[in-house]
Amino acid sequence: MAKFGMVIDTTKCVGCMDCVVACKTENNVPEGFNRAWIVEDVMGKYPDLHMEIRSERCNHCEEAPCVDVCPTGASHYSDIGEVVLIDHDECIGCKACIAACPYDARFIHPDGYADKCDFCFHRTSKGNNPACVDVCPTHSIHFGDLDDPDSEVSKLLKSRKYHVRIPEAGTKPKIFYLT
Amino acid sequence: MNSISRRKFLKISGATIGAAVLSGSMSSFVKGADNKINKKDIKGIQKIPTYCAMCFWRCGAIAHVKDGKLWKIEGNPDDPLSKGRLCPRGTGGVGTHYDPDRLRSPLIRKNIRGEEQWVEVTWNEALDYVAKRMIDIKKTYGPESMAMFHHGIGATFLEHMMKSYGAINFGAPSFAQCKGPRDVAFNLTFGETVGGPERTDIENAKCIVLIGSHIGENMHNTQVQEFSKAVANRASIIVVDPRFSVAASKAKYYLPIKPGTDIALLLAWMNVIVNEKLYDNEYINKYGFGFEQFAAQLTSYTPEWAYPETGIEPDVIRKTAREMARYKPATLVHPGRHSTWYGDDTQRSRALALLNALLGSWGRKGGLYQPTWLDIPAYPYPDYPKSNKKKLDNPDEKYPFAIEEITTGVREATITGKPYPIKGWFVYGTNLPYSLPQPDKTIEAIKNLEFLVVVDTIGSEIAGWADVVLPESVYLERYDELNNPSFKVPYVGIRQPVVDPPGDQKPNYWIAKKLATRLGLDKYFPWKDIEEYLDYRLQKVGLSLELMKEKGIFLAPEQPIYYEDGVKPYFGTPSGKIEFYSLQLEQKGFDPVPKYTKPEEPPAGYFRLIYGRAPVHTFSRTQTNRILDDMMDTNKVWINKDVADHYGIRNGSFIKLKNQDGVISNKVKAFVTERIRTDCVYMVHGFGHTSKMLKGTYMKGADDSRLITQVKTDPIMGGTGMRVNFVTFELEA
Numbered sequence: 001m002a003k004f005g006m007v008i009d010t011t012k013c014v015g016c017m018d019c020v021v022a023c024k025t026e027n028n029v030p031e032g033f034n035r036a037w038i039v040e041d042v043m044g045k046y047p048d049l050h051m052e053i054r055s056e057r058c059n060h061c062e063e064a065p066c067v068d069v070c071p072t073g074a075s076h077y078s079d080i081g082e083v084v085l086i087d088h089d090e091c092i093g094c095k096a097c098i099a100a101c102p103y104d105a106r107f108i109h110p111d112g113y114a115d116k117c118d119f120c121f122h123r124t125s126k127g128n129n130p131a132c133v134d135v136c137p138t139h140s141i142h143f144g145d146l147d148d149p150d151s152e153v154s155k156l157l158k159s160r161k162y163h164v165r166i167p168e169a170g171t172k173p174k175i176f177y178l179t
Numbered sequence: 180m181n182s183i184s185r186r187k188f189l190k191i192s193g194a195t196i197g198a199a200v201l202s203g204s205m206s207s208f209v210k211g212a213d214n215k216i217n218k219k220d221i222k223g224i225q226k227i228p229t230y231c232a233m234c235f236w237r238c239g240a241i242a243h244v245k246d247g248k249l250w251k252i253e254g255n256p257d258d259p260l261s262k263g264r265l266c267p268r269g270t271g272g273v274g275t276h277y278d279p280d281r282l283r284s285p286l287i288r289k290n291i292r293g294e295e296q297w298v299e300v301t302w303n304e305a306l307d308y309v310a311k312r313m314i315d316i317k318k319t320y321g322p323e324s325m326a327m328f329h330h331g332i333g334a335t336f337l338e339h340m341m342k343s344y345g346a347i348n349f350g351a352p353s354f355a356q357c358k359g360p361r362d363v364a365f366n367l368t369f370g371e372t373v374g375g376p377e378r379t380d381i382e383n384a385k386c387i388v389l390i391g392s393h394i395g396e397n398m399h400n401t402q403v404q405e406f407s408k409a410v411a412n413r414a415s416i417i418v419v420d421p422r423f424s425v426a427a428s429k430a431k432y433y434l435p436i437k438p439g440t441d442i443a444l445l446l447a448w449m450n451v452i453v454n455e456k457l458y459d460n461e462y463i464n465k466y467g468f469g470f471e472q473f474a475a476q477l478t479s480y481t482p483e484w485a486y487p488e489t490g491i492e493p494d495v496i497r498k499t500a501r502e503m504a505r506y507k508p509a510t511l512v513h514p515g516r517h518s519t520w521y522g523d524d525t526q527r528s529r530a531l532a533l534l535n536a537l538l539g540s541w542g543r544k545g546g547l548y549q550p551t552w553l554d555i556p557a558y559p560y561p562d563y564p565k566s567n568k569k570k571l572d573n574p575d576e577k578y579p580f581a582i583e584e585i586t587t588g589v590r591e592a593t594i595t596g597k598p599y600p601i602k603g604w605f606v607y608g609t610n611l612p613y614s615l616p617q618p619d620k621t622i623e624a625i626k627n628l629e630f631l632v633v634v635d636t637i638g639s640e641i642a643g644w645a646d647v648v649l650p651e652s653v654y655l656e657r658y659d660e661l662n663n664p665s666f667k668v669p670y671v672g673i674r675q676p677v678v679d680p681p682g683d684q685k686p687n688y689w690i691a692k693k694l695a696t697r698l699g700l701d702k703y704f705p706w707k708d709i710e711e712y713l714d715y716r717l718q719k720v721g722l723s724l725e726l727m728k729e730k731g732i733f734l735a736p737e738q739p740i741y742y743e744d745g746v747k748p749y750f751g752t753p754s755g756k757i758e759f760y761s762l763q764l765e766q767k768g769f770d771p772v773p774k775y776t777k778p779e780e781p782p783a784g785y786f787r788l789i790y791g792r793a794p795v796h797t798f799s800r801t802q803t804n805r806i807l808d809d810m811m812d813t814n815k816v817w818i819n820k821d822v823a824d825h826y827g828i829r830n831g832s833f834i835k836l837k838n839q840d841g842v843i844s845n846k847v848k849a850f851v852t853e854r855i856r857t858d859c860v861y862m863v864h865g866f867g868h869t870s871k872m873l874k875g876t877y878m879k880g881a882d883d884s885r886l887i888t889q890v891k892t893d894p895i896m897g898g899t900g901m902r903v904n905f906v907t908f909e910l911e912a
């Protein structure tokens with residue numbers, strides 16, 4: 001069984017938002033909303049600064065609080081890749097998932113259901129990359145099977161330093177940031 | 180005017196290509212340009228190659244049309260510029276087709292100029308009116324009194340129409356408001372400009388020096404792609420900027436320079452490299468001219484001298500100079516692009532050019548390569564009418580080394596009426612109150628006009644002042660001139676319609692041809708339609724429009740681009756060499772070797788206004804795009820945290836900026852950050868729109884151009900240095 005994950009190289013990312021734009025056109029994300037976003041973390045005092053630029057989105061956590069709290073089972077794991085998905089027909093828009101998510105990854109779509117990154121499941125379930133991976137002009141975003149030791153993502157995690165967002169939340173995120 | 184040697188491009192004969200590519204595709208298939216493309220009836224997904232116009236880099240793209248509607252746009256993997264990955268603007272180009280603020284039908288002014296009250300008219304009415312006014316101006320004043328301002332490849336056919344009509348005064352802000360100083364300086368030094376796409380071999384550079392060049396925020400796709408590759412390859416990156424840019428965050432050395440002192444740093448770097456004999460001696464012996472005289476002038480510019488000017492410690496200046504030398508000739512001192520900063524910009528760019536020359540990077544791998552070009556013959560038009568008047572943008576060659584027309588010179592002549600009056604402006608694709616400094620002068624000039632026509636895809640401040648506004652279809656809905664730049668590989672790309680325009684918009688070539696007919700200039704437009712024109716040109720090199728419509732891009736065989744691979748060095752300077760010492764400059768009374776002048780200090784309580792770009796917007800022309808507005812819907816004023824604390828400005832609070840002349844900006848959010856010096860503030864250009872035609876971005880953020888009421892003009896080439904304005908804060912009561 002595959003376990004889909006993403007490895008993002010913060011040393012190459014310039015924060016151009018192409019990932020956010022490609023996500024928007026690929027998935028028809030409505031005006032006023034985005035499924036991904038850019039964070040620029042600045043540390044230090046001018047001019048001795050360090051900045052980490054991150055392309056962020058749903059972490060598709062292994063212990064996803066949004067799946068746990070969902071009263072209808074709309075939020076669930078996919079059979080392929082263990083991706084956190086939302087069944088729009090089952091979702092009642094109660095926002096419990098939004099409150100539970102430590103990453104603020106979800107929003108209520110104008111059509112009434114919770115929405116967020118789905119790792120472009122229509123693409124990845126057929127063996128393709130998410131749109132953000134294929135558009136990235138700096139080739140900073142990598143996608144693949146974390147359970148496969150020979151996958152690009154597994155190899156990157158073996159050879160590089162990385163961190164995940166808010167590890168103390170205990171959610172076991174599946175997006176890793178190379179530093 | 181100095182003579183510019185024609186660039187020595189590699190020419191590839193049509194026969195070679197013809198043999199290399201195709202057989203049996205010489206179709207003369209031609210379809211009327213007025214025909215709808217009727218993709219609406221086609222179910223499923225079509226992928227149509229074209230090239231992008233969201234900026235002016237012209238990346239190859241593939242538009243995806245789903246059930247007849249534009250869905251998404253991806254990069255064309257065959258395209259050498261995008262390599263299959265567009266930038267955020269290119270990806271967001273979808274929003275340009277769907278932009279609710281698009282001009283939809285021709286407009287004629289109802290009341291007084293600038294009120295933005297319009298009557299919608301038919302194309303026949305609009306074109307008849309434009310032609311009549313142009314004929315009136317020609318009869319009364321002569322065709323030279325009708326000037327054109329333009330930007331981008333879409334201007335090609337309109338420019339041709341204007342030249343056929345007899346116009347001789349043209350101006351693109353890309354010269355005197357942007358890359359002019361750089362182009363003039365490199366031309367003076369190497370006998371060639373750096374071109375665009377710039378001949379920077381970023382991906383192979385082992386050391387990259389960026390001076391005020393904010394790659395990553397300035398999103399020229401190929402450069403950003405290559406830059407991130409260089410970062411991954413652990414190239415040594417040196418960034419000089421008063422602002423901790425994105426590029427600075429990737430740098431090994433970040434030099435937080437005092438604004439306006441770059442020449443001091445460049446001179447000190449060259450002093451170290453010359454003193455310590457770190458330069459490429461063999462290269463300079465072979466190709467250099469006047470090196471000894473140049474070196475003699477550098478002696479006083481020690482790092483210790485530069486320290487109080489620049490704020491960069493001598494030790495850091497030495498270390499970074501040695502770092503550059505260590506990796507030579509694969510050290511790229513980036514020539515930059517927008518270079519009209521302080522009025523001594525040609526000299527600063529000369530210093531950049533000379534630093535590259537010292538390191539031997541011109542013509543070398545990892546430096547500034549020698550571009551190649553697919554030579555496609557021009558369409559054979561009749562000669563343009565001859566004029567006995569002179570162009571008036573640069574009277575008496577006041578700016579002796581200008582190599583293109585000076586927009587602000589045309590504007591000045593429009594104000595003064597001298598040496599002869601300018602009574603009409605034809606404006607294509609450039610929003611003059613944003614693209615020229617001192618917008619009040621632009622308005623003053625407009626008030627002297629008898630006729631102003633604007634052709635564009637969306638409204639704009641300049642359209643608001645027009646008598647007639649002609650709505651153009653966006654790049655996804657039209658053909659255009661071939662894209663045939665000089666680059667690492669010789670190639671050609673086409674733009675072709677992907678979807679129908681949503682209203683009564685028309686392509687530029689259609690407007691040009693229809694106007695030409697009304698102006699009695701049919702002989703200058705012998706082609707029946709654009710497809711015939713494009714096919715004619717493509718057939719000359721053994722290609723065809725039919726083939727190009729399918730592929731989008733044709734790559735000719737690769738050619739060597741480095742001296743070390745057999746490119747023969749050629750320098751189109753008077754000496755035939757790299758001019759370390761410029762006799763050309765000396766003869767006209769300018770410094771033959773760059774010198775440093777101290778920048779003006781901000782008055783107490785004021786901060787130097789610097790400006791730049793964001794990756795998701797182009798100039799002032801993309802802010803209404805709903806997708807890109809969702810990425811960035813306003814600019815903000817970057818203020819150093821200590822400064823903000825002193826003034827009690829909180830991050831995200833609204834302020835206004837007031838400049839030294841009392842001009843006050845729109846209200847704009849403060850971005851309180853550690854990422855900028857305490858003596859300047861920064862904002863992204865292109866926001867703060869006041870045209871009512873731009874509902875989606877109306878009054879969002881502030882406009883830097885409005886605050887640029889002062890310029891320092893470069894005496895060498897007429898560029899307008901714009902980072903010479905100072906602002907203070909007006910806090911919301």
